Every structure is written in structure tokens, then in C-alpha cells.
Amino acid sequence: MLKILKYSIFDLLRSRWSYVYFFFYLSLGFVLLFLNSDINKAIITLMNIIIVLTPLIGTIFGVMYYYNSKEFTELLLAQPIKRSKIFMGQYLGIALSLTLSLFIGLGIPFVFYGLFKSAAIFDFSLLILVGIFLNFIFVALAYNIALSTENKIKGFGYAILMWLFLAVIYDGFFMISLILFNAYPLDKFSLVATMFNPIDLSRILILLKLDISALLGYTGAVFKDFFGTAIGFIFSILILFLWVFIPVLRMKFKLKMKDF
Numbered sequence: 001m002l003k004i005l006k007y008s009i010f011d012l013l014r015s016r017w018s019y020v021y022f023f024f025y026l027s028l029g030f031v032l033l034f035l036n037s038d039i040n041k042a043i044i045t046l047m048n049i050i051i052v053l054t055p056l057i058g059t060i061f062g063v064m065y066y067y068n069s070k071e072f073t074e075l076l077l078a079q080p081i082k083r084s085k086i087f088m089g090q091y092l093g094i095a096l097s098l099t100l101s102l103f104i105g106l107g108i109p110f111v112f113y114g115l116f117k118s119a120a121i122f123d124f125s126l127l128i129l130v131g132i133f134l135n136f137i138f139v140a141l142a143y144n145i146a147l148s149t150e151n152k153i154k155g156f157g158y159a160i161l162m163w164l165f166l167a168v169i170y171d172g173f174f175m176i177s178l179i180l181f182n183a184y185p186l187d188k189f190s191l192v193a194t195m196f197n198p199i200d201l202s203r204i205l206i207l208l209k210l211d212i213s214a215l216l217g218y219t220g221a222v223f224k225d226f227f228g229t230a231i232g233f234i235f236s237i238l239i240l241f242l243w244v245f246i247p248v249l250r251m252k253f254k255l256k257m258k259d260f
Contacts, residue, residue: 008093062142
């Protein structure tokens with residue numbers, strides 16, 4: 001698996017899109033940090049970009065890499081190598097390469113700005129942690145979709161629809177349900193509904209860390225009472241781990257049943 005992992009990482013690092021992704025975050029970090037006097041505003045802007053762009057890039061790269069390397073993968077499947085090792089190596093290679101671009105792209109501006117010597121390092125660390133989780137989550141979800149769909153066009157369509165649902169549509173349904181049933185106690189419903197969307201959960205974790213829970217709107221106090229505590233934070237991280245673990249587990253199950 002390690003050889004496949006190394007090959008996947010080096011293969012993606014040779015891609016021009018990996019460098020575009022890296023330079024985008026590099027330039028974005030320099031612009032926001034050096035042209036903005038308020039570090040909290042810069043981190044909020046980065047958060048809004050990361051929680052939307054990172055899942056989209058992870059989804060596209062995951063689906064694209066699966067379909068583009070399908071012939072090479074089938075060649076590997078003809079060898080005495082376990083299926084799980086082949087696909088887990090590819091999955092980890094994609095997720096790690098995207099994480100590397102994100103971490104270095106944002107890390108360099110933060111080093112030059114001197115944030116590693118200030119309290120803002122904790123906010124930056126949480127921002128990077130959330131980006132890493134979103135990379136691993138959405139690459140795993142994309143691979144699940146690709147494994148379930150032989151048609152390349154349908155696979156891309158389902159993957160983009162999945163991202164669009166979690167990034168945009170889910171919030172719309174969530175807010176509509178809160179408005180329609182505002183006469184009922186919705187505290188527990190809000191907490192549970194948030195955990196079913198890794199993008200919303202990531203956004204709330206960062207906003208609460210910056211102590212600006214008022215931006216969460218209707219259920220801000222509820223989120224602060226739960227997610228703002230140490231237990232709530234640990235529980236949220238565990239939920240994000242489950243968002244990685246369950247798609248990977250389904251991917252392994254799908255590989256055993258799939259006829260290549």
C-alpha cells in the first residue's frame with residue numbers, strides 16, 4: 001500500500017492543478033494577512049473559503065483520479081495485491097497531497113506574518129485541522145460515488161450534487177425547518193442536524209473558537225452551550241472522525257462486492 005500511496009502522491013504533485021491549488025492558498029494567505037489589520041476577520045474569510053472550496057476540490061480530485069487511473073488500477077488488480085491496499089493507497093495519496101497543498105500554502109504566509117509567536121496560532125491550527133478533515137471526508141465520499149457508478153459523466157454529476165447538497169441545499173432545508181417549527185423546542189434537533197453535515201459542523205467549531213457565536217444566528221446560544229465546551233469540542237472532533245471512518249468502511253465493503 002505504501003508504494004501505491006507514494007505513487008499517487010507523486011502523480012498528483014506532477015499535476016498542474018495541484019500547483020494551482022497550492023498557489024491559490026499561498027496568494028490568498030498573503031493578501032488576507034498583510035492587507036487586513038484584524039486577524040480574526042482574515043481567519044473568518046479563510047474559513048468561508050476553506051469550508052466551501054476544500055470539499056469541492058476534494059470531491060473533484062477524488063472522482064477525477066478514480067476515473068482517469070481506472071485502466072492502471074485494473075492492471076494492479078490483476079496482480080496479487082489486495083483490493084483494499086490499492087484503493088486505500090490511492091485514497092490516502094489524494095487526501096494527503098491536497099492536505100499538503102493546503103497546509104504549506106497557508107503555512108508560509110502565517111510564518112512570514114509571525115503568527116506562530118502569537119495566540120492566533122491556535123485559531124490557525126483549528127483552521128488547518130478542519131481543512132484536513134474536510135479533505136479526507138470528501139475524497140472518501142467521492143471515491144464511494146465513483147465506485148458505485150461506472151459511467152464517468154454520472155459519477156461527476158452525482159459527486160457535484162453531493163457537494164452542492166452539503167454546502168448549500170442542506171442549510172436551506174435546515175433554516176426552513178427552523179422557521180416552520182419555531183414554536184417547538186428545536187435545541188436537540190439543531191445539534192443533531194448540524195452533526196449530519198461536516199461543513200456546518202466545521203464552520204461552527206471555528207466560529208465558536210473565535211468567540212463570535214452571534215454569527216450563528218438563531219441557534220447560536222445552543223451551539224455555544226454545547227460546542228463551546230471542552231466536551232463539546234472533543235465530541236465534534238469525534239463526529240468528524242466518524243465522517244471519515246464510515247465512508248472508508250463503506251468503500252472497503254464496496255470493494256469486496258464490486259466486480260471489476
